Each structure stands twice: as structure tokens, then as C-alpha cells.
Amino acid sequence: MIAFILKRLIQSVIVMLAVALIAFSMFRFIGDPVNSMLPENASAEDRQELREQLGLDQPVTVQFTRFVTGAVQGEFGISYRNKRAVAEMIAERLPATLELVLAAAVFALLLGVPMGIYAALHPKGVLSNMLNVISLIGISVPTFVTGILLILVFSVWLNWLPSFGRGETVQIGWWRTGFLTVSGLKSLILPAVMLGLFQVTLIMRLVRAEMMEVLRSDFVRFARARGLTNRAVNFGHALGNTLMPVITIVGLQLGAMIAFAIITETVFQWPGMGLLFIQAVSFGDIPVMSAYLVMVALVFVAINMIVDLLYFAIDPRLSVRA
Amino acid sequence: MTFTSRLKAGLAAGALAAVLAGAAGANTLRMADSTDIAAMDPHSMTESNTIGFLNHVYEGLVRYNQDLEVEPALATSWEFIEPTRIRFTLREGVTFHNGNAFTADDVVASLERAAHDSSPVKSNIPGMESVEKVDDHTVDLVLAGPDPIVLNYLTNMLILDREWMEEHDALLPADMRSGRENYAVANSNGTGPFKLESRQPDARTVLTVHEGWWDEPQHNLTRIEFSPISSDATRIAALLSGELDFITPAPLQDIDRIDRSDGASVIIAPALRTIMLGMNQKDTLHNSNLTDGNPLKERRVREALWRAIDMELIRKKIMRDMSRNAALLVAPPVPGYDESLDVLPPADLSAAKALLAEAGYADGFEVGLDCPNDRYVNDEEICQAITAMWSRIGVKAKLTAQTKSKHFEKLLAGSSDIYMMGWATLPMLDSYSVLSSLLHTPSDRMGAWNPGRYSNPDIDALTSKVAVELDPDKRTAMMSEALKIARDDVAIIPLHQQPLAWAVRDGVDLPITADNKPRLWYAKIN
Numbered sequence: 001m002i003a004f005i006l007k008r009l010i011q012s013v014i015v016m017l018a019v020a021l022i023a024f025s026m027f028r029f030i031g032d033p034v035n036s037m038l039p040e041n042a043s044a045e046d047r048q049e050l051r052e053q054l055g056l057d058q059p060v061t062v063q064f065t066r067f068v069t070g071a072v073q074g075e076f077g078i079s080y081r082n083k084r085a086v087a088e089m090i091a092e093r094l095p096a097t098l099e100l101v102l103a104a105a106v107f108a109l110l111l112g113v114p115m116g117i118y119a120a121l122h123p124k125g126v127l128s129n130m131l132n133v134i135s136l137i138g139i140s141v142p143t144f145v146t147g148i149l150l151i152l153v154f155s156v157w158l159n160w161l162p163s164f165g166r167g168e169t170v171q172i173g174w175w176r177t178g179f180l181t182v183s184g185l186k187s188l189i190l191p192a193v194m195l196g197l198f199q200v201t202l203i204m205r206l207v208r209a210e211m212m213e214v215l216r217s218d219f220v221r222f223a224r225a226r227g228l229t230n231r232a233v234n235f236g237h238a239l240g241n242t243l244m245p246v247i248t249i250v251g252l253q254l255g256a257m258i259a260f261a262i263i264t265e266t267v268f269q270w271p272g273m274g275l276l277f278i279q280a281v282s283f284g285d286i287p288v289m290s291a292y293l294v295m296v297a298l299v300f301v302a303i304n305m306i307v308d309l310l311y312f313a314i315d316p317r318l319s320v321r322a
Numbered sequence: 323m324t325f326t327s328r329l330k331a332g333l334a335a336g337a338l339a340a341v342l343a344g345a346a347g348a349n350t351l352r353m354a355d356s357t358d359i360a361a362m363d364p365h366s367m368t369e370s371n372t373i374g375f376l377n378h379v380y381e382g383l384v385r386y387n388q389d390l391e392v393e394p395a396l397a398t399s400w401e402f403i404e405p406t407r408i409r410f411t412l413r414e415g416v417t418f419h420n421g422n423a424f425t426a427d428d429v430v431a432s433l434e435r436a437a438h439d440s441s442p443v444k445s446n447i448p449g450m451e452s453v454e455k456v457d458d459h460t461v462d463l464v465l466a467g468p469d470p471i472v473l474n475y476l477t478n479m480l481i482l483d484r485e486w487m488e489e490h491d492a493l494l495p496a497d498m499r500s501g502r503e504n505y506a507v508a509n510s511n512g513t514g515p516f517k518l519e520s521r522q523p524d525a526r527t528v529l530t531v532h533e534g535w536w537d538e539p540q541h542n543l544t545r546i547e548f549s550p551i552s553s554d555a556t557r558i559a560a561l562l563s564g565e566l567d568f569i570t571p572a573p574l575q576d577i578d579r580i581d582r583s584d585g586a587s588v589i590i591a592p593a594l595r596t597i598m599l600g601m602n603q604k605d606t607l608h609n610s611n612l613t614d615g616n617p618l619k620e621r622r623v624r625e626a627l628w629r630a631i632d633m634e635l636i637r638k639k640i641m642r643d644m645s646r647n648a649a650l651l652v653a654p655p656v657p658g659y660d661e662s663l664d665v666l667p668p669a670d671l672s673a674a675k676a677l678l679a680e681a682g683y684a685d686g687f688e689v690g691l692d693c694p695n696d697r698y699v700n701d702e703e704i705c706q707a708i709t710a711m712w713s714r715i716g717v718k719a720k721l722t723a724q725t726k727s728k729h730f731e732k733l734l735a736g737s738s739d740i741y742m743m744g745w746a747t748l749p750m751l752d753s754y755s756v757l758s759s760l761l762h763t764p765s766d767r768m769g770a771w772n773p774g775r776y777s778n779p780d781i782d783a784l785t786s787k788v789a790v791e792l793d794p795d796k797r798t799a800m801m802s803e804a805l806k807i808a809r810d811d812v813a814i815i816p817l818h819q820q821p822l823a824w825a826v827r828d829g830v831d832l833p834i835t836a837d838n839k840p841r842l843w844y845a846k847i848n
Contacts, residue, residue, distance in 0.1 A: 031727025035734060039368035039749075041759055042445040043767045047734075050442070082523065083366045083496040083507045089523070148555050155563040163560045164354075164551050165525055176522075269551045271525035279357070279524070279552070282696070284727045 001312070008308060012301040017068070019297040023290055024064045032056075033080050033284030054080075056286075067290055077287040081280070086291045090273060095175045096166060097272030100264065101257045103192035105250065108199035113246070115200070116207025120215065121234060135201035143260070147194040147267035154190060162187045164269040191268040195261060199253055206249060210242040217241075251307060255300045349847050350545040351830065353568040353840070354557050358524050358550035363506040364480035365436045365443050365495040370748055373478055374839030375548065378529055379419075380480035380512035383410055383429065384473050388833050388844060390655055390751060392473045396424065396481055396513060397461075405468040405792065406451075412459040416536045418483040419510070419517040426455040431484035431493060433463070441495040446749055447475050448767070468790045470797055471752050478749040486511045515539060515843045516546060524550055541845050561586050561825055567847070568832070570840060572825040574642055574699060580825050591834045592646045593822040594653045595746040597698055599627075599691075599708075599815040600760070602739045602774045609690030609720055609739055617683050618739070618774075624812035626677035627740075630715045631708055632669035633818060640703045644821035650805050651745070651756045653819045655836050657794075658753025658801030663809060674715045686716025690739035693721065694729040698744050699820040705742060736773040743771070744820070748837060753801040757785040761808055776813050780804075 034047050034056065051057050055066065070077060076086035115135075119128040155163035167183030169176045178184030214220060215238055223233045262274030269275070273292060280288035359375045360367040367373075377385070383397040397410040416424035433453045437444050449472070451464040465472060487493045490505035510518045515537070516529035529546040531539075549566075551557040554573045560566045562583050572580060577588045601618045602608065617623045633647040649666040652659050678684060693705035702723040709719045719740070722732075733741045747755040762768040762785050763777040784804040791797040808814065822838050832845035 029728075031725065031729075032731040032734075033727070035730045036727060037367075038442055039446050040745075041448075041750075041755065041770060043770045044734075044764075045767075046445055078496070078503065081360050081367070083361050083363065083504065084523075085503050088503075092523075148559075151556060151559045155565070156559050159563055162565060163563055164556050164565070165549055169522075267553050267556055269524070269549065269553065269556060271522060275524055275552075282725065282727065 004312065005309070008305050012305060015301055016294060016297050020068065020071070020290065020294055021064060023293040024067065025060055027284075027286050027289065028060065030281060030289075031284050033286060036283050037080055071291075071294060076291040079280075079288050080285045081283045081288075082285075086287045089276065089288065090291055090295055091174060092176070093271060093273045093276050095177060096270060097258060097261050097265070097274060099178060100188070100191055100195060100261055100270055100272060101254060103188050104196035104199065104257060105254060107192050107196040108203055109250065111196075112200040112203030113207055113243075116204040117211060117234075117239065117242075119204065119208040120211035123212065131204065135204050138197050138201035143194055143198060143263050144267055146197055147190070147264060150190045150194055151267075161190050163190070166271060191264050191270050194267070195257060195264040198260075199250075199257065202253070203246065203250065206246055207242060210245055211238060214238045214241045248307065251303060255296075255303045258299055259296055349543050350547060351543050351568060351842060351845060351847060352547045352549070352566045353570070353842075354549045354551040354560065354566050355570050356550065356552055356554070356557065359527065359548075361496075361507045362510045362518065362521065363496060363504060364482070365432075365441055366504070366507060368443050368446055368478075368749070370746075370837070370839060373480075373749075374837075375527075376480060376510075376512075377514065377839065378516040378546070378842060379510050379514045379518055380482065381514050382479050382481060383412075383476050386477050386751070386835075386837070388835060388841065390835060390837060392477060396429075400473075402792070403462075406465040408463045408465070408472065409456070410461045410463065412461060413536060414459055416513050417534050418486065418513055419532055420483065420486060422483050422485055422511075424481070424483075424513055425458045426461045428481055428484045429453065429461045430455050431487060432481045433479060435482070435487070435493060435495055436479050438494055443478075443495075446478055468792055470788075470790070470792050470794070471750055471754060474750045474752055481513065482506065483511050515541070516543075519545075537843075539843065541843050542847060543842060543845060546842060558825075561827065564827070567827045567830050568824065568840070568845075569826075570824045570838075572823040574644060574821065574823065577642070577644075577823060577825075585828050586825055587828065588823055588825045589834045590644060590821050590823045591836055592653065592819045593746070593838055594655060594748065594751070594819070594836045595698075595744045595838075596648055596651055596653055596819050597701075597704070597742065597744045597817045598651060599817065600733075600738075600741050600743055600772075600774050601627075601776070601814070602736075603776045604736075604774070607689060607739050608737055609688070611688040617681065617687055618689070620681045620683075621811060622677045622681040623683060624815070626674040626681070626715060627712065627717065628812055628815045629667070629670050629677070630674040630711050630717070631815070631817070632711055633666060634668065636704055636707055637818065640700050640707060641818070641821065644823070645699075645818040646821075647818045648816040650809060651760070651814060651816050652747060652753050652805065653836065656747050656751060656753055657798050658756075658805060660802040660805070663802065663806050669711075671714055678715060678717075684716075686718060688718045688720060691719040691721045691742075692729060692732060692738040692740070693723045693742040694726045695723040697726040697729070698742070701742060704817065734771075734773055736775070738773070741774075745771075746837065751837070753805060754785070754788050757781065757788060757801065757804050761785070761804070761813055778807065778811060778813065780807050781813070 034051050038046055055063060074087060079086050115131050119131050122128050151163045154161045165187055166178045167187035168181040169178045169184055170180045178188055220238055223237050261272060262278060265272045265274040266278055277292040355371055357371060359372040360369055364376045364380050381395045384392050385395040387393045396413055398413050400408050400410045403409050430453045437447050437450050449466045449469050451466050454462040456462055492505040496504040496507055515532055515535045517532045519528040519530045521527040527548045531544050557569050558576050561569045572588050580586050580588050603619055605616055607616050637645050637647055647666050650664045691705060693701050695702040705721055705723060709721050712719050732738055745756060758768055759771045761781050763782055764772050764775055781804050784800050788797055788800050824834055829848040
């Protein structure tokens with residue numbers, strides 16, 4: 001068990017280093033941040049001087065080593081644009097993104113699972129077919145279009161929900177939450193729907209397929225033979241077995257949602273990490289970009305590792321092989 | 323503190339904030355810009371949206387009024403007691419937001435901070451030798467040489483409180499090497515009409531009125547809520563749904579929609595920024611079929627390229643009738659602009675072809691054209707149109723349109739043949755900015771934005787004279803002359819001044835100024 005964890009940890013570190021290295025070698029292609037940091041009438045010498053101060057004139061390998069040495073100590077440097085400590089900026093934005101992703105995931109589960117169950121139990125029903133068609137649309141329409149449409153309908157026409165921002169937030173320790181105020185919750189609805197919509201269709205299709213599979217299996221047939229009610233068979237036996245793989249997929253999708261939140265955060269001006277990253281890209285803010293990419297890699301690595309460990313705990317065959 | 327008690331405290335604070343927000347609602351101006359301000363420190367960044375916003379919190383010795391003329395602010399008067407020494411009399415009875423009195427010490431500390439070696443804004447106060455305190459309300463600014471536009475520079479040099487900076491270890495500007503934050507980056511203490519209440523980057527920055535402001539308020543605001551909204555569609559939706567009172571910028575393609583809606587309208591003015599095409603003047607081109615020689619060094623070729631561009635068509639079709647075509651490199655409000663010189667002859671393809679033939683390029687040539695695609699209004703579309711127009715005289719432009727950070731990197735590295743750029747002359751607001759940065763032969767501090775290495779001894783000589791001429795009339799005449807030489811020589815092809823478009827909700831009244839900096843201390847809400 002310990003050997004297994006150690007092996008995983010070493011793999012994770014290698015993955016993180018690889019991500020950081022790829023990120024670093026790409027920064028050369030996003031343009032020179034010095035041009036946006038200095039006024040237009042700065043001289044060529046001023047620019048060169050700043051470039052040297054920031055170490056941008058050094059080879060990529062030197063810059064990369066410096067970044068890794070800093071990152072290991074939790075030092076990510078100062079943002080070129082905002083002149084603030086990057087670690088602090090990321091910590092400030094993390095709650096916004098996590099709350100958004102959590103809300104979107106809950107929304108996706110609450111809507112996707114019942115829809116999937118219904119479609120599995122009534123495979124030939126009119127409503128099931130409609131759900132299928134709708135889910136196809138949900139998968140095909142680009143998310144930013146959905147976002148703009150939601151804003152148009154619910155903010156501009158109906159005037160029910162705010163079109164941007166997080167509303168009033170409450171600070172608890174270092175965590176700034178929007179869950180505790182009415183305007184915070186209202187602001188959460190549209191972005192969470194936009195981010196969760198794709199997941200709804202994904203979960204619905206997954207639950208439908210899994211459940212139809214399970215309903216065909218022997219133990220469900222035996223359960224029916226025992227004379228159990230439909231309700232007990234469907235929800236007591238079939239659903240439980242359906243949800244196992246669904247939960248795994250949703251867990252893995254959390255990482256993807258954190259990464260996809262970039263688009264949602266841009267459309268709704270949601271002050272999370274994705275928005276921070278997009279702005280860093282257009283400015284050439286290398287410290288922020290590198291910290292964000294490492295952060296996202298860390299989330300993926302962590303989720304993968306937890307899933308692996310869960311499998312390890314659940315499936316005895318794995319420990320035999322190890 | 324346990325978690326629950328912290329939670330309760332947080333809830334109470336949230337409820338209180340909501341109540342306060344409700345109470346202050348009457349004269350709150352809610353505005354959105356496309357980008358957030360970079361930081362609260364006025365000496366950390368020179369982006370004009372950041373400086374424009376900070377001008378509500380901090381003030382300089384002098385400021386621009388609504389007509390972009392320099393007027394007294396924290397200094398009441400000034401005189402040149404020597405050509406290189408200006409004596410400022412400071413306003414008495416001014417207090418900072420924390421109650422500290424404004425004195426000469428604050429001016430000395432602030433200007434030294436701005437001009438400090440590690441300051442990113444030091445090139446916005448060139449030629450400052452030292453600042454000397456004479457008495458509590460008198461300060462001498464000593465210059466390295468005579469500088470006729472030093473006051474223009476000073477409009478951007480905002481004054482911080484010395485005691486406050488000392489208390490928070492912020493006497494020096496943010497130093498990128500130290501990896502340490504500067505207190506002034508997230509906090510503020512100025513003398514301006516509004517003070518900072520709270521700031522959450524990328525979400526909301528709230529200012530409240532500073533009751534003790536020295537000037538007679540011409541606004542009736544009690545509170546400003548600033549939110550950046552980067553998505554154009556969302557920004558407009560928020561205005562139309564009544565969540566905002568004022569947005570900047572309003573994208574050109576949405577102006578009709580906003581004007582047709584109930585309750586909001588667009589205000590438009592020509593901006594200071596002149597869009598232009600610079601040209602490589604070195605011995606060879608970077609991206610051409612011609613391997614030796616550079617046709618762009620030939621004046622007739624440059625003129626042919628200029629005459630082939632149909633600016634009327636671009637104005638009508640791409641700029642929706644809202645741009646102002648230019649024949650000079652500066653906009654009308656900029657000193658040195660001469661109306662009689664700003665005459666753009668209509669596009670003339672046959673004349674352009676004749677010029678090319680005369681220069682020996684009857685069959686045309688290939689040339690690279692570099693444009694940003696996210697910096698100026700419809701920048702990429704304009705370049706596509708120009709590419710098509712040039713193809714009609716046989717010049718095959720190879721267009722590269724890319725994001726601004728890449729575009730300007732390539733441009734400044736001198737790797738472009740023909741490149742689009744815009745110049746607003748800020749913060750100087752003076753033609754000298756164009757002469758010294760764009761037209762002067764690159765050397766030392768001059769020609770920083772002349773990567774094509776255009777060089778004209780007449781312009782260089784005039785530029786040096788303008789730099790030290792203290793008589794405004796003579797100076798303006800010399801600048802106009804230099805701009806005329808540049809026009810006749812087609813040093814740079816001027817295109818147009820792009821429009822500036824803001825949108826406001828009905829009942830909001832604020833002046834639009836060509837420098838694209840909202841001055842909300844003139845704003846009224848009815």
C-alpha cells in the first residue's frame with residue numbers, strides 16, 4: 001500500500017514538472033510583457049533594463065529552474081500587472097471558482113440523474129425521446145452561446161437575475177462566500193446553469209445507459225421474480241448499482257469543470273481563477289499564468305490520485321497484484 | 323473565534339453592508355469598464371484606464387479640465403523662476419482621506435517616489451532633476467533642462483501622503499525584484515473627490531464621496547461602484563437590464579441597439595488616438611519577393627500606398643460613419659495640430675499607380691503588413707480592407723493580424739515591414755510626443771516607437787528645438803511645421819481618429835472627453 005502511494009506520488013511530481021515545463025516553453029510565444037508594463041514613451045533602454053530585472057533575458061531553462069525553486073517554497077512571485085503576490089491572488093480567487101463548480105455539479109446531478117432514470121425506465125416514451133433530443137442540443141451548442149442566451153432571457157427580458165459578478169459576498173476567514181446572501185445565491189444561478197448544462201446531458205446519458213444495462217442483469221430479474229415492487233427493484237437495487245460509475249465520472253469531471261470555468265467566468269465576469277488566467281494571458285503576466293497552470297495540474301493530479309486510492313480500497317484484486 | 327461565531331459575525335457584516343448599500347442607493351453611479359484597474363498605486367502602472375480611475379482618489383499638482391487644458395489642482399499657482407526651476411505654491415487647507423494635512427513634504431516624497439529608479443512610471447516625468455521643499459506650502463521642481471510641457475506630465479503625477487507611506491513602508495514604488503507587495507497597491511489615501519471604500523479585484527471597487535474635498539463639487543454622487551466586465555455582450559446586457567448606469571467602451575456594432583432600447587443611450591466623441599501605418603525604412607524588407615533594396619524608402623512608393631487607401635470607404639463601411647479621417651498624425655485637440663494641413667485628398671488609384679511606375683515598381687511588390695486584432699476599434703477589418711485596396715495597385719500585402727502583446731513585440735523588435743499602431747500623445751497631450759517617439763531618428767531616449775527607423779534631419783532638428791522652446795506660439799508653429807514635413811514626406815501613413823463611445827442610462831449626465839478618461843466629478847444623476 002505504501003509502495004503504491006509512493007509510486008503514485010512520484011508520478012504526480014513528474015506530471016507537475018512536465019506541465020510547468022511545457023507552460024514555460026510556451027510563454028515565449030505570448031508576447032513580451034515588458035511592453036505592457038511600461039508607458040508608451042519608455043525608451044528601449046528602460047525596456048531592456050526591466051527585462052533584465054525580471055530575468056526575462058535569461059534562457060528558458062534558467063527561468064524554469066527559478067520558478068520551480070520558488071514554487072516548492074510556495075513562492076510564486078509578484079504579478080506583472082497587479083503587482084500583488086500571486087499565491088495570495090490565487091487563494092483569493094479559488095473560493096469563487098470552487099463554489100461555482102460545486103453549484104454546477106449539484107445542479108447537474110439533481111437534474112441529470114432523474115432525467116437519466118426516467119429515460120431508462122421509459123425507453124420508448126415520448127418524454128424520453130424529447131429528453132434525448134434536448135440533451136443532444138445541450139451537448140452541441142457552445143457554452144458561451146448558452147450563457148449569452150441565459151443573460152438575454154433572465155437578465156434583460158425578465159429582469160430576474162443579475163447578469164454579472166458574484167453579488168454580495170461574506171468573508172469567513174480567508175474564504176469569501178456567496179452562499180450566505182440572497183444576491184450571492186441569485187448571482188450563482190445563471191453561471192452554474194451554464195457550466196452545468198453540458199454535465200447534465202453527460203450524466204443523463206450515462207445514467208440512462210448504465211441503468212438500462214443494470215435492468216437487464218440477472219439479479220434484477222431475480223429481484224422481480226421474488227415479487228418485489230417495481231419501486232423497490234428500480235430504486236432499491238438497480239439505481240444503487242448504476243450510480244457507482246456515475247460518481248466516478250462526476251468526480252473526474254470536477255477537474256474538467258474547474259478548467260472549463262474559464263469560459264463561464266469570462267461571460268459572467270465571475271471573479272474566479274479562470275478570469276484571472278484569461279487576463280494574465282492577454283497581458284503576458286507570466287507569474288500568474290504559471291501559477292494557475294500548476295494549480296490546475298495539481299487539482300487533476302490530486303483527483304486522479306484520490307480515485308486511484310479509492311479503487312485500491314474498494315477492489316481487492318488491485319492489492320493482490322501490487 | 324469559533325466557526326459559528328465567525329459565521330454569525332460575517333452574516334451580520336453582510337446584512338449591514340446590504341442595509342448601507344440600500345441607504346446610499348440614491349446617488350450611486352454603477353459603472354463598468356472592459357478591464358479592471360491594475361492596482362490602486364498610482365506609481366505602478368500607466369494604463370490610461372487605471373490612471374483615469376485613480377484620478378478620482380488621487381490628485382496631481384495640476385489637472386486637465388473638461389476641455390483638456392491644464393488647470394490648478396493641488397498647486398494654486400506656479401512660475402518659472404529660472405528656465406529649469408519651477409516654483410509651485412501649494413493649496414492650503416487640503417486634507418488627505420485619513421485627515422492628514424497636505425504639505426510640501428507630501429509633494430517631495432511623491433515625486434521622488436514616481437521618479438525613483440525602480441519606478442515603472444519614471445519615463446512619464448523625464449527630465450526631473452530634484453524636488454525641493456521651500457516651505458510648508460512652496461515646492462521647487464528642478465529640471466535637467468528647459469521643459470515646456472512639464473505641466474502636462476505633472477497632471478499624471480499623483481500625490482500620496484508621506485506619513486501614510488512611511489507608516490506602511492511604501493515610500494518606494496512596488497519593486498518587482500523583491501517579490502514583496504507594496505501596501506499602496508491595495509490601499510489608498512489621496513486628496514481626491516472620492517475615497518476607496520472596498521476593492522475586490524475583477525469584481526468590484528467601491529468609492530464613496532470625500533466630504534472634505536477642497537474643490538466645489540460639481541457632481542451629486544455619493545458613491546461609485548466600479549465593476550470590470552470583459553465580455554462586450556454581458557456589459558451591454560447589464561446596462562440594458564438596469565444593473566449599470568454607465569459603460570465604457572460601447573462596441574460600435576451595438577450602438578444602434580443601445581440607442582433603440584428604452585432607458586439607455588450612447589455618447590460618442592472622436593478620440594485623441596490617431597491610427598496610423600508605420601513603415602520599415604531599413605535597407606531590406608522582411609517579408610517580400612524583393613531581396614535587395616526596400617521600395618518603402620522611396621517617397622513616391624509611400625505616397626502611392628497612401629493614395630491607394632480609400633479612407634472614405636473605411637469610414638462608411640467599417641467604422642459606421644463614426645471615425646474621423648486624418649491627414650496629420652495628431653488629433654485636433656492636440657497642440658501643434660493645424661487645420662489647414664489636415665486635408666486628405668480622395669483616394670486615387672491611377673495617381674497611385676503612376677507614382678509606383680515612376681519609382682520603378684510598375685508591377686508592384688510583396689510586403690508584410692502587421693496588425694493587432696484586439697487593440698484598436700476594428701483593427702483587423704481595417705487591415706483587411708487596406709490589403710484589398712493595395713492589391714488593386716499591384717502591391718501584395720501579406721497580412722498578419724495577431725493579439726496585441728505579440729503584435730507590439732514584433733513591432734518593437736523592428737521585424738515588421740508595415741505596421742499598424744495608434745498614438746494618443748498621452749500623457750503629454752502634445753505633438754512633441756509624436757515628434758520625439760515616432761518620428762525622431764532612434765537614438766538614446768528618442769524614437770522609442772520608431773522601429774522602422776525613419777530618419778529626417780529636418781524633423782530631428784525641429785524636435786530638438788521644440789523640446790526646449792518655452793514660448794508657446796513659436797513652439798506650436800515649429801511642431802506644425804515638423805508635422806507638415808512628416809506629412810509631405812509620408813513618414814507615416816495616418817488613417818483616422820477612432821471614435822470613442824460610452825453608454826449611459828437615462829438620467830445620467832457626464833461629459834465625454836477625448837482622452838477616454840471618465841471624469842465622474844462632473845457627473846450628475848437625476
